[in-house]
Amino acid sequence: MRFLIALLCCVTLQMQAQKPKKPSSSEIFEQIKGLNFLGTALYVAAHPDDENTAMISYLANTIHARTGYLALTRGDGGQNLIGPEIRELLGVIRTQELLAARRTDGGEQRFTRANDFGYSKNPEETLAFWERDQVLSDVVWAIRNFKPDVIINRFDHRSPGTTHGHHTTSAMLSVQAFDLVNDVNTFPKQLEHTETWQPKRLFFNTSYWFYGGQEAFDNADKSNLVKVDVGSYYPAYGLSNTEISALSRSQHKSQGFGNTGSRGNQIEYLELLKGEYPQNGNLFEGIDTSWNRVDGGADIGEILEAVEKNYDFKNPAASLPQLLEAYELIKNLKNAHWRDLKITQITSIIKACAGLYLEAASSQQTAVANETIALNFEAINRSDFPVNIESIVLEPSGKKYEVAEPLRSLNFNKRYNMQQKINTGSANLTTAYWLKEEGSVGMYKVTDQKLIGLPETPKTFKAVFQLKLGDVKIPITTNVIYKYNDRVNGEVYEPFEIVPEASVLVKDPVIIFANAEPKIITTEVTAYTSNLKGIVSLNVPYGWKVSAPQPVEILQKGETKNIAFTITPPKNASEGILQPQLELIGKTLNTKITKIDYEHIPLQTLVLPSTNKLVRLDIAKRGDYIGYIAGAGDAIPKSLEQIGYQVAQLNINDVTAESLKQFDAVVMGIRAYNVLDELKFKQPLLLDYVHNGGTMIVQYNTARGFSFPNLGPYPLELSSDRVTDEFAEVTILDPTAELLNVPNKITAKDFEGWVQERGLYFPKNWDEAYKPIIAMHDKDEDPNEGSLLVAKYGKGHYIYTGLSFFRELPAGVSGAYRLFTNMLSIGKNDQKIKQ
Numbered sequence: 097m098r099f100l101i102a103l104l105c106c107v108t109l110q111m112q113a114q115k116p117k118k119p120s121s122s123e124i125f126e127q128i129k130g131l132n133f134l135g136t137a138l139y140v141a142a143h144p145d146d147e148n149t150a151m152i153s154y155l156a157n158t159i160h161a162r163t164g165y166l167a168l169t170r171g172d173g174g175q176n177l178i179g180p181e182i183r184e185l186l187g188v189i190r191t192q193e194l195l196a197a198r199r200t201d202g203g204e205q206r207f208t209r210a211n212d213f214g215y216s217k218n219p220e221e222t223l224a225f226w227e228r229d230q231v232l233s234d235v236v237w238a239i240r241n242f243k244p245d246v247i248i249n250r251f252d253h254r255s256p257g258t259t260h261g262h263h264t265t266s267a268m269l270s271v272q273a274f275d276l277v278n279d280v281n282t283f284p285k286q287l288e289h290t291e292t293w294q295p296k297r298l299f300f301n302t303s304y305w306f307y308g309g310q311e312a313f314d315n316a317d318k319s320n321l322v323k324v325d326v327g328s329y330y331p332a333y334g335l336s337n338t339e340i341s342a343l344s345r346s347q348h349k350s351q352g353f354g355n356t357g358s359r360g361n362q363i364e365y366l367e368l369l370k371g372e373y374p375q376n377g378n379l380f381e382g383i384d385t386s387w388n389r390v391d392g393g394a395d396i397g398e399i400l401e402a403v404e405k406n407y408d409f410k411n412p413a414a415s416l417p418q419l420l421e422a423y424e425l426i427k428n429l430k431n432a433h434w435r436d437l438k439i440t441q442i443t444s445i446i447k448a449c450a451g452l453y454l455e456a457a458s459s460q461q462t463a464v465a466n467e468t469i470a471l472n473f474e475a476i477n478r479s480d481f482p483v484n485i486e487s488i489v490l491e492p493s494g495k496k497y498e499v500a501e502p503l504r505s506l507n508f509n510k511r512y513n514m515q516q517k518i519n520t521g522s523a524n525l526t527t528a529y530w531l532k533e534e535g536s537v538g539m540y541k542v543t544d545q546k547l548i549g550l551p552e553t554p555k556t557f558k559a560v561f562q563l564k565l566g567d568v569k570i571p572i573t574t575n576v577i578y579k580y581n582d583r584v585n586g587e588v589y590e591p592f593e594i595v596p597e598a599s600v601l602v603k604d605p606v607i608i609f610a611n612a613e614p615k616i617i618t619t620e621v622t623a624y625t626s627n628l629k630g631i632v633s634l635n636v637p638y639g640w641k642v643s644a645p646q647p648v649e650i651l652q653k654g655e656t657k658n659i660a661f662t663i664t665p666p667k668n669a670s671e672g673i674l675q676p677q678l679e680l681i682g683k684t685l686n687t688k689i690t691k692i693d694y695e696h697i698p699l700q701t702l703v704l705p706s707t708n709k710l711v712r713l714d715i716a717k718r719g720d721y722i723g724y725i726a727g728a729g730d731a732i733p734k735s736l737e738q739i740g741y742q743v744a745q746l747n748i749n750d751v752t753a754e755s756l757k758q759f760d761a762v763v764m765g766i767r768a769y770n771v772l773d774e775l776k777f778k779q780p781l782l783l784d785y786v787h788n789g790g791t792m793i794v795q796y797n798t799a800r801g802f803s804f805p806n807l808g809p810y811p812l813e814l815s816s817d818r819v820t821d822e823f824a825e826v827t828i829l830d831p832t833a834e835l836l837n838v839p840n841k842i843t844a845k846d847f848e849g850w851v852q853e854r855g856l857y858f859p860k861n862w863d864e865a866y867k868p869i870i871a872m873h874d875k876d877e878d879p880n881e882g883s884l885l886v887a888k889y890g891k892g893h894y895i896y897t898g899l900s901f902f903r904e905l906p907a908g909v910s911g912a913y914r915l916f917t918n919m920l921s922i923g924k925n926d927q928k929i930k931q
């Protein structure tokens with residue numbers, strides 16, 4: 097593949113993601129072994145963190161195969177343990193966590209256009225959201241480009257319903273693709289860019305998990321399974337394969353997958369699904385993985401095997417003459433796949449053997465189109481091998497900067513620097529390519545076939561150092577980066593990005609109007625260029641009113657100005673899109689710039705559509721003052737404040753009989769009983785508060801390992817029952833229930849427009865003191881009545897609900913607000929209704 101730039105398989109255990117690789121002598125040797133192995137493996141699963149990093153590291157570092165992980169999704173639907181980003185922004189973080197994992201274990205990363213829309217119970221439900229043809233096409237595309245000899249599925253394609261539907265679907269599509277990739281009539285348009293391919297073997301990487309436990313697996317007949325010991329030790333790294341695997345796995349920090357490494361033998365079991373059974377655990381058996389595999393490769397193999405044999409750990413540069421000879425031969429290979437792949441690998445090895453350091457650094461992290469910026473180029477040769485620098489070519493302009501004759505020779509350890517002012521021209525934005533166009537719930541929209549599957553947008557600005565080592569001309573390309581010195585962290589590298597002239601946004605993604613009163617809305621304009629002048633306006637839906645557009649002028653790049661607008665909602669319930677807009681001379685911007693900055697991944701700079709949701713609720717409420725005890729973290733308090741409640745966030749230690757008295761209702765945040773140990777001491781106080789007339793609302797807790805004795809005033813047993821279809825029909829069990837009538841009349845309409853799911857971990861068994869209010873179910877399942885239970889206890893009310901209010905309220909779902917308000921208002925008939 098010409099445009100899928102092959103990353104060199106090698107382990108560099110640098111945590112600072114953006115820093116250039118500087119391999120040691122023994123790491124270079126490992127890379128040479130990889131250069132001499134012509135075999136490829138692809139691991140397939142659904143999400144970031146599904147992959148078996150021990151297997152990937154074993155393939156990349158023990159076998160030295162080119163190893164890829166195809167994750168069908170970017171993991172947008174997961175939780176985020178390290179920050180506020182969810183959905184697509186979490187997908188961006190998890191994409192980078194996968195890349196960090198691959199930098200650690202030596203693999204490469206690929207994706208499809210499938211969006212991780214949330215949990216689904218089986219492949220049928222998954223494929224109701226994923227466009228089967230598109231995802232299958234992307235799996236075929238990945239295989240045709242990556243050309244694996246061996247494919248390994250993480251999941252079993254034959255057991256739908258036993259795990260996440262995405263998991264089983266990933267295996268099903270992989271099995272299908274295996275038989276389709278070599279057929280010219282399958283997705284023929286792909287063949288304008290790549291070729292057909294036939295992998296030799298397909299495996300399923302089984303484990304105790306698929307047998308229901310370690311004991312069952314220990315006792316199972318494993319005679320048909322291929323056994324691979326992935327417990328190798330690498331003196332070059334001072335690490336066991338399983339330790340590298342743990343370091344790789346620990347990159348999934350947003351998922352809390354920190355992992356302690358182990359040492360010693362570790363057997364992985366592979367069930368052969370297609371192809372011939374391999375002997376002695378050799379997954380590549382019968383496949384020529386030497387240079388003889390490729391036409392014209394025999395001579396190259398002879399040279400490079402000698403390089404491997406005679407490698408001098410004290411002086412890697414001694415290998416340069418043979419490496420350069422091989423380079424020239426590889427350059428002339430007819431097989432473009434192996435040629436491009438191996439040229440990338442050997443170029444990297446040559447660079448490392450010569451101790452060459454090449455850098456193109458911008459003095460700023462972002463630039464706009466047609467901006468003049470300063471670049472600093474550095475080149476140094478830290479070997480005694482003759483190296484010349486003839487010119488530096490800047491991409492994408494192709495502009496060539498000649499190096500003056502007397503400076504061309506890169507003498508041992510003498511640094512060469514060149515400064516240039518360059519114009520960025522009409523450069524494209526560098527933001528995440530899969531977020532540029534709006535997709536569907538289950539699919540990203542990417543129209544450029546060449547981008548599909550790439551982990552990130554290829555960098556626009558690159559410098560090509562035109563070098564001559566001895567008599568051999570070698571161009572070496574490096575991305576233009578931004579670097580600076582940080583007083584704490586020292587040298588920091590960040591990606592250099594092209595952005596629009598400004599970011600314009602309203603902070604709250606959803607703005608709720610609980611009545612007809614106007615609200616003042618602040619719009620932020622941040623300049624990404626100096627002397628920004630424009631007109632800011634807000635576009636509102638029909639029936640809404642907004643104050644007039646206002647001029648904005650910002651002199652300095654990086655400065656933000658806040659501009660206030662008044663928005664008046666219509667008299668009746670209504671919702672629509674708010675779009676902030678900045679009019680500049682000759683262009684209109686309606687995008688915002690979002691940065692994601694965590695230590696384990698490179699700084700992410702995203703240009704995203706700037707839109708907000710406006711909701712005018714038709715809502716009445718009783719009660720004012722709500723106590724909130726946060727669990728695992730959710731945005732419910734903010735949502736309740738938006739509709740006029742006062743919310744006090746209670747620290748668990750501040751829960752006393754006295755402090756509870758002041759509240760009209762107390763709400764437990766999601767998973768509070770899973771994460772707050774102290775609740776076992778406070779629960780009696782909370783239940784007393786209910787008994788004395790209070791209202792307590794408990795949101796979902798996960799059922800696994802749940803053993804809290806008195807979750808409610810009467811016996812109540814959680815289960816893992818959930819309704820994942822957000823469109824599932826809702827049946828009203830008791831139309832007269834106070835919860836469904838006061839102060840808001842709840843009807844089927846209030847269950848329209850829900851997002852991602854109805855709810856999760858519904859109780860299964862409960863004391864008859866609890867009254868179920870509604871019923872719902874996923875396709876082909878029995879009605880579930882446990883999503884909303886209410887019990888009278890003493891003078892008060894206790895409500896347990898697994899409904900996903902934590903998703904619905906922040907998403908501005910009207911019906912969810914109306915129902916939640918009824919929960920807060922229960923038992924307050926005597927109070928005045930507030931509008």
Ligand SMILES: [Zn+2]
Pocket residue numbers: 142143145146260263
């Ligand atoms: Zn998964």
